[in-house]
Amino acid sequence: MPDDQHMPCENPLWPCAMTGAVACLAGFEDLAVIVHGSSGCYFYPASLVGVPVHGTFLVENEIIFGTEPRLAEVIRELESRYSRIAVVNTCVPAVIGEDINGVARDGRVLVVDSPGFLGDLEAGYHRALAVVAPEVDPDATGVNIDGICRADPFCRGNTIEARRLLDLAGTTVATTFCLDRYAAAHCAAPFTVGTNPDLASGVGTASGSLLGLDAIGETFEALAAVIDGVDSRPIAEEIAWADARITKACEKYLRRFDPPRVTIAAGGSYAAFAADLLDRYLGAEIACIAARNDSGAWSSAVTYTTDFSLIRDMIRDAEPDLILGSSYERAIAPRAAFVGLTSPLRGRVLLSSRALVGIEGALWLMDEVLNACINRNRRPESTGNGPDPGKR
Structure with a gap:
């Protein structure tokens, strides 16, 4: 295969939509993520997200004669180990117009069409989250955290600090988007606080951001006004x-x-x-x-x-x-x-x-x-x- 077909479709300064989708999905610990593309498309997001992801590693004859058999083979290898699998489509299958939606079945296999040319990391992250289709449970307790991204070097630290502040204010964490179990995305709480407004999930009612001292104070005052038991004074x-x-x-x-x-x-x-x-x-x-x-x-x-x-x-x-x-x-x-x-x-x-x-x-x-x-x-x-x- 020519060298340019092995290269990721990334601007190295900022990951593309494909990597954003992988980073979103890789945050669900019980969801296998397959990068459907060449080795270059696989290795770039795999180097950023810090957890195992899988790839089809397409080669020339598969691109010429059709990539779906190779994708089906990788899915069969993983389906006995994971309850759900997400396939992220990349540039080559998208450019040749191959329809891979046939692999989606019984809700166990999700297909995210997020080739790199569709936009930046944030665009891909939101495309993937839309396929996950989070739901709010009006009876769920606690507060959701969003804006967490596996490609962010502050991913784990931001999660820990957000949890600490919510605990200090007297409430619990409901769902963390996206660093949680897949099922948690479908029983989210009615209220959400953000860690990175660029990656706001849109799930529940946004109560503010935890990025900046002024924003933190305003966010916990807003939470205290709508959730019984939340005390903003320790935060202040x-x-x-x-x-x-x-x-x-x-x-x-x-x-x-x-x-x-x-x-x-x-x-x-x-x-x-x-x-x-x-x-x-x-x-x-x-x-x-x-x-x-x-x-x-x-x-x-x-x-x-x-x-x-x-x-x-x-x-x-x-x-x-x-x-x-x-x-x-x-x-x-x-x-x-x-x-x-x-x-x-x-x-x-x-x-x-x-x-x-x-x-x-x-x-x-x-x-x-x-x-x-x-x-x-x-x-x-x-x-x-x-x-x-x-x-x-």
């Missing part, structure tokens, strides 16, 4: 405590150094959260923001792009002291301070469950930013728009 106390700690640390930093000049590259909601936090507490100059997806116009500094050459030019023109983004942005300006905000994050061991949402998420991000900036300012070779390391 933690927010005040975190705000004081961040303020004190940033004031200490600013007595020694100037506010950093910052470039941010990430999904729209994460980028907006980081920009607000850095502006509020450090008075940072947000030089430019390269948002991977369009979350709506919220700043004149935002450019919606996954074009690496454009992002490279933006960073070189900005000459930032600090970059928040992925390994790609870090490579463009290696002398800038760096904080990982989105995949890929290469060359680092990442074992802990780091949160970006909630109170712990805000504290973690400011930890990383302050330490990265302090280390940069202490380097003898620190140059550019940064402060004088000797300032007191």
